[in-house]
Amino acid sequence: MFSLFRQRFWQPPRAHGEVIEDRSVSFLELFYDLVYVVVIARAAHELAEHLTWRGVGEFAVVFGLIWLGWLNGTTYYDLHGREDGRTRTFVFLQMLTLALLAVYTADAAGDGGTGFAVVYTVFLVILTWMWYTVRRQDAEEYMALTARYLMGMLVSILVMGGSAFLPDGARTVVWGVFIASWVVLLVLTERWAQRGRDIAFTATDSLVERFGLFTIIVLGEVVVGVVTGLSEAERSFETMATGVIGLMIGFGIWWTYFDYVGRRLPRPESLSQWMVSHLPITMSIAASGAAMVSLIEHAADDGLQAGPAWVLSGSVAVALGGLIVAMRALGDYERLASIYRPLVPTMVVAAAAALLVAWWRPAPWLFVLLLVGLLSAVWWLAIDRWLRLDDPGTARPNAG
Numbered sequence: 001m002f003s004l005f006r007q008r009f010w011q012p013p014r015a016h017g018e019v020i021e022d023r024s025v026s027f028l029e030l031f032y033d034l035v036y037v038v039v040i041a042r043a044a045h046e047l048a049e050h051l052t053w054r055g056v057g058e059f060a061v062v063f064g065l066i067w068l069g070w071l072n073g074t075t076y077y078d079l080h081g082r083e084d085g086r087t088r089t090f091v092f093l094q095m096l097t098l099a100l101l102a103v104y105t106a107d108a109a110g111d112g113g114t115g116f117a118v119v120y121t122v123f124l125v126i127l128t129w130m131w132y133t134v135r136r137q138d139a140e141e142y143m144a145l146t147a148r149y150l151m152g153m154l155v156s157i158l159v160m161g162g163s164a165f166l167p168d169g170a171r172t173v174v175w176g177v178f179i180a181s182w183v184v185l186l187v188l189t190e191r192w193a194q195r196g197r198d199i200a201f202t203a204t205d206s207l208v209e210r211f212g213l214f215t216i217i218v219l220g221e222v223v224v225g226v227v228t229g230l231s232e233a234e235r236s237f238e239t240m241a242t243g244v245i246g247l248m249i250g251f252g253i254w255w256t257y258f259d260y261v262g263r264r265l266p267r268p269e270s271l272s273q274w275m276v277s278h279l280p281i282t283m284s285i286a287a288s289g290a291a292m293v294s295l296i297e298h299a300a301d302d303g304l305q306a307g308p309a310w311v312l313s314g315s316v317a318v319a320l321g322g323l324i325v326a327m328r329a330l331g332d333y334e335r336l337a338s339i340y341r342p343l344v345p346t347m348v349v350a351a352a353a354a355l356l357v358a359w360w361r362p363a364p365w366l367f368v369l370l371l372v373g374l375l376s377a378v379w380w381l382a383i384d385r386w387l388r389l390d391d392p393g394t395a396r397p398n399a400g
Helices: 002-008 027-049 053-080 085-105 113-135 140-163 168-195 205-232 237-260 268-297 306-328 337-360 364-387
Strands: none
Touching: 027 053, 027 085, 027 205, 027 268, 053 085, 053 113, 053 168, 053 205, 053 268, 085 113, 113 140, 113 168, 140 168, 168 268, 205 237, 205 268, 237 268, 237 306, 237 337, 237 364, 268 306, 268 364, 306 337, 306 364, 337 364
8 A cells, every 4th residue: 555655656756867748747846936936025025125235135145045945946847846745735834934935025134034034945945855855766877967957956955054153244145155155056967967867957947937937927026016116106207107117127027038039949068157157137126126116106206216226227227137048048049140149239239328317317207218228129120120031930930
């Protein structure tokens, strides 16, 4: 009876190399991502209350930790998960931990830092055990690579656990170094894998879809920011117009991402570049939603306040920069060079122009209108190039 239970309900994880190419994203994965909606919303709400350079820095660190947790959980499920009770149990255990993490997220850089560090450490312990069980199934050629990754996970547990005993400012700095170290580890892991003769890590359609879904999650913060701002401000025509135009910034980023990055596979040798590029993309989108609240609340002012101006313009600029890095990692980048190569300098110019708009700080309605205009110009250039192709169907935007 017990062996039958293990066979049908408690199977070991899939080993490295046992990739399911045509796998669809499961309802369990969608449920898992839903918990991150709450965690990110808590972090964005705190930023909306503190639109200062320090507030932005603390938000970036906290969001980076959230993103790393999501990345580890997502890649594990895509590479090694099964549709069985064992996988479901561990995913639900992660979700319970994330729900507790959300309690401490809003003030993670302050009084809630100790609680956040403790819960995050527990979350890492769960993930480390899951990755260890994969190593027990692996073939010999993967052993050295997985040993290094597990060592990184163990060091992460020690660092995050130890940060619980640090004062607030020092703890945030340690977390920042922790995030940077993980980015380096991701790049090195890819390079170590490429050195192995029989080892090749490639993104699956389901993994690309998960990254797109996470991008949609943070785009939801733009909607939340606009609705929150309109709910708390005096509902005049100027305020409503600013909110509606501001929401179009989210539309513009969605259009560009899902037409030219989303649902497109990265090159195997650029997988880590493609993954890491989503950190600034998603972080900046969430930050733009937080800035929307203050921007709409002061829509009747003659000029925009410095905080929301720089956060929103900076978010647009960083998002465009991240999109450039992501596009250059795509397998389609060379095949569709006539579209992508002119798009890159255009995005650079648009990012610089967005920062100039923040420096000018016009009336809020004009401010958001100019940002929407910049995003529209980027998208229109790409569409114009696409229409000029001899066979447009071969490069048709994925979601346009």
